[in-house]
Amino acid sequence: MRSDEQMEAMETGEDSAIVRALRTGATPAPEFRARLKQSFLSEAESDARRRRAYKLSILGLPRFYINLAAVGAAAALILMALTYSVWFRPAHTLQTAEEQRQSVAVTEQADSEPHSVLLGPRSGALGFAPDAGDTADAVYVEYSTPLTDEVRGTLELIAAEAGGAVELAGDGDSAGKAQAIVLTVPSDVLDHVLGRLGEAIGAAGISKPVHLNSERVTVYITFSPD
Amino acid sequence: MHSDASDEQLIQLHLSGDPRGMEAIYERYFDRIYRLAYSKLRSTQDAEDVTSAIFLKLCRSLDSFRGEAKFSTWIYTVANNAVMDSIRRRRPNVSLDADLRVDGGDSVPREIEDDAPGPEDHVADADFARYVYGKLDALPPGQRSVIELRYFMELSYQQIADQLGVELGTVKSRLNRAIAALRSLVSTEEEVKASAFR
Numbered sequence: 001m002r003s004d005e006q007m008e009a010m011e012t013g014e015d016s017a018i019v020r021a022l023r024t025g026a027t028p029a030p031e032f033r034a035r036l037k038q039s040f041l042s043e044a045e046s047d048a049r050r051r052r053a054y055k056l057s058i059l060g061l062p063r064f065y066i067n068l069a070a071v072g073a074a075a076a077l078i079l080m081a082l083t084y085s086v087w088f089r090p091a092h093t094l095q096t097a098e099e100q101r102q103s104v105a106v107t108e109q110a111d112s113e114p115h116s117v118l119l120g121p122r123s124g125a126l127g128f129a130p131d132a133g134d135t136a137d138a139v140y141v142e143y144s145t146p147l148t149d150e151v152r153g154t155l156e157l158i159a160a161e162a163g164g165a166v167e168l169a170g171d172g173d174s175a176g177k178a179q180a181i182v183l184t185v186p187s188d189v190l191d192h193v194l195g196r197l198g199e200a201i202g203a204a205g206i207s208k209p210v211h212l213n214s215e216r217v218t219v220y221i222t223f224s225p226d
Numbered sequence: 227m228h229s230d231a232s233d234e235q236l237i238q239l240h241l242s243g244d245p246r247g248m249e250a251i252y253e254r255y256f257d258r259i260y261r262l263a264y265s266k267l268r269s270t271q272d273a274e275d276v277t278s279a280i281f282l283k284l285c286r287s288l289d290s291f292r293g294e295a296k297f298s299t300w301i302y303t304v305a306n307n308a309v310m311d312s313i314r315r316r317r318p319n320v321s322l323d324a325d326l327r328v329d330g331g332d333s334v335p336r337e338i339e340d341d342a343p344g345p346e347d348h349v350a351d352a353d354f355a356r357y358v359y360g361k362l363d364a365l366p367p368g369q370r371s372v373i374e375l376r377y378f379m380e381l382s383y384q385q386i387a388d389q390l391g392v393e394l395g396t397v398k399s400r401l402n403r404a405i406a407a408l409r410s411l412v413s414t415e416e417e418v419k420a421s422a423f424r
Contacts, residue, residue: 018358018408022377025355026264028257032274037252040281044240044248047285052243 137187137217140207141197147179147223154200155181155221161196162189164216183219190217197221233297237288248285251297256281259305261378265359266309276312280305299389302379361411369404376401 145151152168159166164185185193194206204221231239231250239247259280264273284304291300362370368390375386383401387394 016405016409017354018405018412019377021351021355021358022373025352025359026261026273027352028260028274028277029270033256036256036274036278036281037249039278040252040284041245041249043282044245044285047288048240048243048245048248051241 137190137214139190139194139217139219141194141219141221142205143201143221143223144225145202145223146225147181151201151223152181155183155197158193158196158200159183159185162186162193164193169220179223181221181223183221184216185219187215187217190219193219234293237291237293237297240285241288251284252281255301258379259301262302262305262374263309263312265362265374265378267312268356268359272312272316276305276308280308296385296388298379298381298385302375302381302389358408358412361408364411365404365407369400369407372397372400373404373408 152166155166162185164183166181166183169180169182183193197204231247233251233254236247236250240251256277260273260277263276263280264270267273267276284301287304291297362373365373371390372386375381375389376383381389383394383397387397390397392400
């Protein structure tokens, strides 16, 4: 009884010597077979190891997503580095420090409100840094004595020692109206300046500075004779 | 160990990081690839070179195996491309039919030394097989493809039909015609002579 395969072979003439020659005609040398097998299996082992390593992942995530996250993080860092000047730059100010200081001083003179809302970061900042570019920390010193020429001379001396400047703000006079002096000094000598004020003029009410980390500090000194 | 597993299962085994799948693939396909290469190159050295190249690149090429086709047809395509590349690389720039140019501008007919065994030489199986392999080039491409897929790659009729995109009956008739054509190319006398030595 012939099998279907044999019947099919007879139909197609596959039982001829030609077919046997085709099936068995090209026989590779056993040495070649063994040599290639060794190389191939070595290659397969190496490839399988590579694939195992590729499948391993941190936190159980597929390696692809880890690579994607790494590339994304690197791109973000590069982008931040390139746009550092934009993101970490304080807002562009429309007023110079001098103009603003003058404005604040005049406002304070005309207004009896506490000095709590002066010189904060202005709206419109582009990034995360405080708005310290063109503004300065402010300290408010209040004396209940009049501003005399002697006191003004002392203030000019203290400002000169600290490498700062002093100027009169407002139109007050010694007849009972408040007078203000604006002292601008480097922030690293602020404590020294406040100490010198205490020594030279006497104790006064000092408000805490608004910290903007500016290089210079503006000291507003108000003389309000009772 | 994995002799019962399908090709696709063996490939998946390897892709999951277990190299044992490829050992079974090697045992299954080494002879087939070599026969295919030899049938086209008809040089033991060239067939070995191409077979080596195919297998040594096989693991890395697996990334391009999407599983849409059967592995047997995929590797046939890979092997065929490798063999054709080899033939292109070694093919001389001048036609073998062109006459030789000699000094003085005259030309003489090219005499090509044919080291393939002639009918009178194939008194043993191996020689007869080489003689038959030598006649494959005379077949139309469609018939040759069926021969390659059936006898070298050892595909079933249905797999051949799927690979070539033809009906099952077409495969059978094409195979029948191919064998008949080979038989007519190889003289009946020589075939009988070869059979007598078997």
